[in-house]
Amino acid sequence: MESGIIKEKNFFHYKKKFTSVVMMSLTMVATIAAIVPLVFIFYYTISKGITYLSPQFFVAMPKPVGEPGGGMANAIVGTLILIGLGGIIGIPVGIMTGTYLSEFGHNKFGYVVRFLTDVLSGVPSIVVGVVAYTMVVMPMKHFSAIAGGIALGILMIPTITRTTEEMIKLVPHALREAGLALGIPKWKTTLAIVLRSAWKGIATGVLLGLSRAAGETAPLLFTALGNRFWSTNIGQPMASLTVYIYDYAKSPFEDWNQQAWTAALVLILLISILSLLFRIITRSKYKTN
Amino acid sequence: MLEHFEEELENLKTNLIKMASLVDDQVNRVVTALETDNLELCKGVKAKDLEVDAYDNLVQTQCENILALFHPVAVDLRYIMSALMINNQLERCGDIAVNIGQRVKKAGSYKDLIFESQIVEMGRTAKEMLRNSIDSFIHSNSELARKVIDTDEVVDKFNKNIFKFLVSKMQTNPELIEPCAHLIVLIRHMERLADHATNIAEDLIFYTDARIITHQKKLANREKEGD
Amino acid sequence: MEIKISIKNLEAFYGKNRVLKSVSLDIPKNKVVAIIGPSGCGKSTFIRCLNRMHEVVGGSMTGSILLDGEDVTKVDPVLLRKRMGMVFQKPNPFPTMSIFNNVAAGLKLNGLRNNKKLQPIVEKCLKQAALWEEVKNNLDDAGMNLSGGQQQRLCIARALAVDPEVLLMDEPASALDPISTTKIEDLIFELKKNYTIVIVTHNMQQASRVSDYTAFFYVGDLIEYSETRKMFTSPDKQQTEDYIRGRFG
Numbered sequence: 001m002e003s004g005i006i007k008e009k010n011f012f013h014y015k016k017k018f019t020s021v022v023m024m025s026l027t028m029v030a031t032i033a034a035i036v037p038l039v040f041i042f043y044y045t046i047s048k049g050i051t052y053l054s055p056q057f058f059v060a061m062p063k064p065v066g067e068p069g070g071g072m073a074n075a076i077v078g079t080l081i082l083i084g085l086g087g088i089i090g091i092p093v094g095i096m097t098g099t100y101l102s103e104f105g106h107n108k109f110g111y112v113v114r115f116l117t118d119v120l121s122g123v124p125s126i127v128v129g130v131v132a133y134t135m136v137v138m139p140m141k142h143f144s145a146i147a148g149g150i151a152l153g154i155l156m157i158p159t160i161t162r163t164t165e166e167m168i169k170l171v172p173h174a175l176r177e178a179g180l181a182l183g184i185p186k187w188k189t190t191l192a193i194v195l196r197s198a199w200k201g202i203a204t205g206v207l208l209g210l211s212r213a214a215g216e217t218a219p220l221l222f223t224a225l226g227n228r229f230w231s232t233n234i235g236q237p238m239a240s241l242t243v244y245i246y247d248y249a250k251s252p253f254e255d256w257n258q259q260a261w262t263a264a265l266v267l268i269l270l271i272s273i274l275s276l277l278f279r280i281i282t283r284s285k286y287k288t289n
Numbered sequence: 290m291l292e293h294f295e296e297e298l299e300n301l302k303t304n305l306i307k308m309a310s311l312v313d314d315q316v317n318r319v320v321t322a323l324e325t326d327n328l329e330l331c332k333g334v335k336a337k338d339l340e341v342d343a344y345d346n347l348v349q350t351q352c353e354n355i356l357a358l359f360h361p362v363a364v365d366l367r368y369i370m371s372a373l374m375i376n377n378q379l380e381r382c383g384d385i386a387v388n389i390g391q392r393v394k395k396a397g398s399y400k401d402l403i404f405e406s407q408i409v410e411m412g413r414t415a416k417e418m419l420r421n422s423i424d425s426f427i428h429s430n431s432e433l434a435r436k437v438i439d440t441d442e443v444v445d446k447f448n449k450n451i452f453k454f455l456v457s458k459m460q461t462n463p464e465l466i467e468p469c470a471h472l473i474v475l476i477r478h479m480e481r482l483a484d485h486a487t488n489i490a491e492d493l494i495f496y497t498d499a500r501i502i503t504h505q506k507k508l509a510n511r512e513k514e515g516d
Numbered sequence: 517m518e519i520k521i522s523i524k525n526l527e528a529f530y531g532k533n534r535v536l537k538s539v540s541l542d543i544p545k546n547k548v549v550a551i552i553g554p555s556g557c558g559k560s561t562f563i564r565c566l567n568r569m570h571e572v573v574g575g576s577m578t579g580s581i582l583l584d585g586e587d588v589t590k591v592d593p594v595l596l597r598k599r600m601g602m603v604f605q606k607p608n609p610f611p612t613m614s615i616f617n618n619v620a621a622g623l624k625l626n627g628l629r630n631n632k633k634l635q636p637i638v639e640k641c642l643k644q645a646a647l648w649e650e651v652k653n654n655l656d657d658a659g660m661n662l663s664g665g666q667q668q669r670l671c672i673a674r675a676l677a678v679d680p681e682v683l684l685m686d687e688p689a690s691a692l693d694p695i696s697t698t699k700i701e702d703l704i705f706e707l708k709k710n711y712t713i714v715i716v717t718h719n720m721q722q723a724s725r726v727s728d729y730t731a732f733f734y735v736g737d738l739i740e741y742s743e744t745r746k747m748f749t750s751p752d753k754q755q756t757e758d759y760i761r762g763r764f765g
Contacts, residue, residue, distance in 0.1 A: 174608040182622035183598035357748040
């Protein structure tokens with residue numbers, strides 16, 4: 001005769017089952033709640049932005065209100081240049097800081113740097129924009145893409161630093177040991193073995209940083225400002241998709257509002273392509289077991 | 290397969306073979322000396338025995354090392370165990386050969402007595418048993434080993450018959466009491482030699498067949514008596 | 517008998533914690549010395565002092581370690597580690613590199629990048645590590661795709677590629693299955709013709725099969741050091757005998 005307490009379908013059994021079902025349902029509801037806004041964003045952006053989306057949008061310059069056939073070539077190129085400039089500053093600084101922190105930063109100085117990085121990641125982007133204005137725009141006496149790049153670069157640094165540090169920490173100590181035991185100096189071990197093992201994770205961090213930068217508006221208002229015309233001169237103001245969305249969306253013209261949606265769609269597409277690119281680059285060269 | 294374990298085993302086998310051939314030579318000498326009354330042959334036997342004793346110690350140390358360092362199991366373990374036992378048997382055979390030699394010196398000149406008593410046949414049989422048992426070990430031939438074990442009966446019969454013959458001879462020819470006494474001790478030695486050869490064969494079967502057949506007959510008989 | 521490494525009064529510390537107490541022993545050239553003892557007795561620390569890997573994790577040491585008469589603390593650790601290769605318990609091939617590049621890593625990262633020149637060295641080391649036959653047609657495959665035993669042999673080949681004089685092995689077979697273990701043991705037996713080998717093992721049977729000399733450590737002390745044959749047939753110290761009989765630890 002088996003133990004009755006365990007085999008019986010008694011009150012406790014049903015209570016447990018009930019709790020389980022309730023919790024499952026709650027988590028499903030929460031998941032749906034999280035996905036819904038995303039779905040809405042995509043829905044609106046695509047449905048509203050698709051109208052003006054054509055090859056022309058990518059190559060034509062903005063036209064005065066009402067005139068058909070306008071595009072945002074300058075803004076698209078501008079965004080790319082700006083995040084490129086930001087990357088030139090943010091990526092090396094971020095990776096090197098992250099590397100330093102994880103390999104050598106187990107001291108007071110490292111603690112301070114880590115703390116400051118965290119603080120920096122919390123600074124509102126508009127504040128960074130104002131600082132860049134003071135540091136770059138004012139001495140130069142005009143707005144420029146350089147200033148915008150600097151602002152975006154500063155914004156990228158905390159993300160990239162943190163991710164780099166975490167990814168390097170994940171590299172097993174055994175690999176460092178193996179490198180050192182072969183008579184490879186520490187700096188080379190860090191570079192050729194540790195970083196090489198962690199590079200995929202680091203690339204993800206870089207992608208996150210670049211995507212964040214691509215979506216920034218406020219700092220650009222104080223630095224790159226914007227440009228009606230075609231310009232790739234980084235010493236001059238430069239157009240960007242985000243500033244255009246800002247300008248066009250708040251304008252009273254419907255035509256421009258429409259274009260703003262399209263710009264938004266293009267921005268989202270840009271970030272998606274960037275992400276896809278990174279996936280392709282970081283895919284494994286070898287077939288895994 | 291651990292190469293140097295195999296090397297050690299080969300080494301061990303080589304030493305046993307060398308030791309066995311020394312003993313075989315000793316026995317051969319004394320039995321031939323008995324046959325031909327060539328006492329010269331008995332000379333080297335004692336000296337050889339020192340070599341045999343040296344091999345005894347060497348083999349024992351080798352087995353100890355192999356057990357300690359390689360912890361053999363299954364057939365390898367049985368091999369080492371049988372090597373130790375055979376080592377022991379061979380050493381005793383060497384001693385027996387020396388003893389036989391001493392008896393041959395004392396009674397070897399009594400040719401007619403020796404011929405009549407058929408001691409030489411017994412000696413040849415015992416010698417062949419030893420040689421075959423050694424052969425069976427070198428070639429891991431359990432068939433041959435069984436033949437050796439079966440031949441022990443023959444030697445036992447020889448032992449009984451020759452003893453009877455010698456006793457009766459002592460009764461009829463009192464002048465032959467001394468040589469007969471020596472010969473009685475000699476056949477005792479030969480019987481022991483055959484026993485050791487049998488033991489070697491049984492140890493070999495332990496190695497090849499993993500069966501302990503030593504003392505089989507005695508134990509079987511005791512069981513029968515016990516009923 | 518030539519002495520390759522001479523150790524006198526070696527003491528090792530982790531911060532204030534003393535983990536090795538006044539160890540002195542001589543490691544003969546082209547022989548295998550096994551270090552045995554229960555967990556925590558300091559055997560891994562000992563071997564890591566020899567090529568100064570102990571410092572990498574924040575340890576310190578006093579006493580003298582002479583490699584061919586030279587004090588190892590006065591030599592650049594990077595150069596020292598090229599003379600004393602190390603193989604670790606868990607195989608650790610570089611995950612982003614092919615088999616070829618793994619073996620060549622020590623050389624490539626020290627400046628020798630010419631693949632033509634590297635090819636014969638890689639082949640020789642893989643042959644020495646008894647791995648060549650199994651991988652000669654797949655040298656560009658990922659090192660991580662090999663089995664555990666193969667990975668460990670790959671690590672051995674990698675260590676051999678920088679042409680060390682001494683091989684330090686920290687429980688090289690403890691993460692492997694019995695057949696791979698036997699392969700590694702056979703390998704060690706072959707390698708000692710050309711290299712001096714120090715192997716840490718918690719497996720006494722392995723120590724008895726593979727080594728010429730054995731050192732028994734207990735809680736940071738060197739209890740006994742003698743020829744392996746002697747240690748496993750009639751050790752001097754009761755503690756040693758109790759340990760190898762399995763009566764403690």
